[in-house]
Amino acid sequence: QVQLVESGGGLVQPGGSLRLSCVASRIIGSIYAMGWYLQAPGKQRELVADITSGGRIKYGDSVKGRFTISRDNAKNTVYLQMNSLKPQDTAVYYCNFKMTWGNYWGQGTQVTVSS
Helix, strand or coil, X not given: CCCEEEECCEEECCXXXXXXXXXXXXXXXXXXXXXXXXXXXXXXXXXXXXXXXXXXXXXXXXXXXXXEEEEEHHHCEEEEEECCCCHHHCEEEEEEEEECCEEEECCXXXXXXXX
């Protein structure tokens, strides 16, 4: 069984920054991609950013230029640096690992941007 554990969420003022981390308990086979998704109340889950095993990165349109995804393969960890946060970034953020034998999700971490 694979578990993904996220950390780093919380309450931040508009314009502030947060750094999310997600570590996988184990890797089964190979990792194809790691990523972050968000889900706001009453809305569908949507892509924030992902990074493939080959290093290709994709960002959602709403976060381009403000968020940066990175990874540490040796630690089975993916990060999301979030800068210039806006109230509309408020959501539950989920990490995702796509591996050879499955697609795994974290439990989610709440990010709230408010003054």
